[in-house]
Amino acid sequence: MNIKRYFQSEPSNVGSSLSSSSKPSKIDLDDLPRDPSERKPISSYHPTQKDGIRLAYLLRGPCQPTEHDFPQTNYSGKLRRFNPDWYAGEFGNWLEYSVEADKAYCLYCYLFKESGQSEAFVSEGVQCWQKAREKFGGHVGKCNSFHNKAREKGEDLVKQARYIDVVVDEGTDIPKRQ
Template sequence: MNFPIPNVDVPISQTQFQRIDLDSLDYDPGTRKQILEYHVNQCDEIRQAYIIKGPHQPPLKTFKKSGKHNRSFQASWFENNSTWLEYSPTTDAAYCLPCFVFHNSNRVVRQNKFIVGGFRNWKKGGGRDCYFQGHIGKYPNSAHRVAEQMCKDLMNQWQHLQRVVDHFTIEQIANNRLQLKATIFIVRYLAFQVAEIIEKAPKNATYTSPRIQKEILHVFSAKVKKAIREEIGDEKFCIMVEEAHDESMKEQMTVVFRYVDAEGFVKERFFGLSHVVDTAALTLKNGIYSLLSQHCLDIQNIRGQRYDGASNM
């Protein structure tokens, strides 16, 4: 199947997936690339690398003086803003690490100064009108505080997954391996039974051609989707969407439904996988709408959304 050529306005990083050497990332806030310039599937990994590295605070003894009052950045400002404040000797400007990591292009100019271009008004670096405090904000839902919390959530997610893996007991590992061996044995046994049946079948009716196999799989898929659709009914549900690329480097979108069945049990069901031209937000939105409409699922019944690469959505 031929796919349309991706929109030329889409950044090349969103259409070509290449592994990034995290050790080679530019940590100077004045020259580094924005997170969203990388491929959407790499953004969280790159965010994690910057968070682990911490804010760029070069141990300089003197800083460049600028302006008619010949002022400069003060190293003492790092002490009061150690978790977020950064300085770039290249551009002689201050930046914010959490806001850079979870940059939202819709933020107001004050927040953007600490992400793109940098802050250089050293007169307001301290005192009553301290610009740094204004950037942090007074309220828990300020853009800066929200970005800080998102950084914590991202790191806690990675640490939680690692703890789950590390805390498997020897007995659990042995049991998992036993289950895997049993599954492999069953699959091999059934495969041999099928092989015996096929050998006895007429040569023109082996049903092993790629087209026939795909039709059979399509029938299975349709029956499974129909059962899931009937189980959801007209009730509320959540969607979980992940973007990835297959072996042929074609972008694809997977959709999982989460809902409560008639008996009150929470269910998560894989519902579909479809190829998309790219992983731009509009493309994914159209793909989701198309999948829901095909199965008469009302978008008004969605009560939750989760996306891998949520910044893109």
């Protein structure tokens, strides 16, 4: 799916301040930082670019390096490290790891952070290799958690983009809902 055709940005005026009424600067969606610790907040992007950037990250998927020598941290006399096996199963669609920061992040919460939400899995990252499955499960939380709302928004954005892509590719009018 070529999302660039839906989210082309106009070049900005040099030296202009970023506001919702200013023109956005050109962003190469293929050049967005892969490592979660190197990303700038979604809120810092121009409003007309946010969904394009979110979609690019969602289609790319979470940053999940496996061929890395994960450093060990001493927890009460026991050495612990990030375990790439945590990508499997219930955490696989959102759990990210930063090689630069040796911390875990949440792709969905980064993309759809809400006011009042903790920065732990968003921009600060977490280094909780002891009882990590419990801590990751706690991050996911119950049905109405920040995480689950963010996941739903992400899934909806991908569905919407795929629907638009099918309609455009087939050259048809938007089908009537039944």
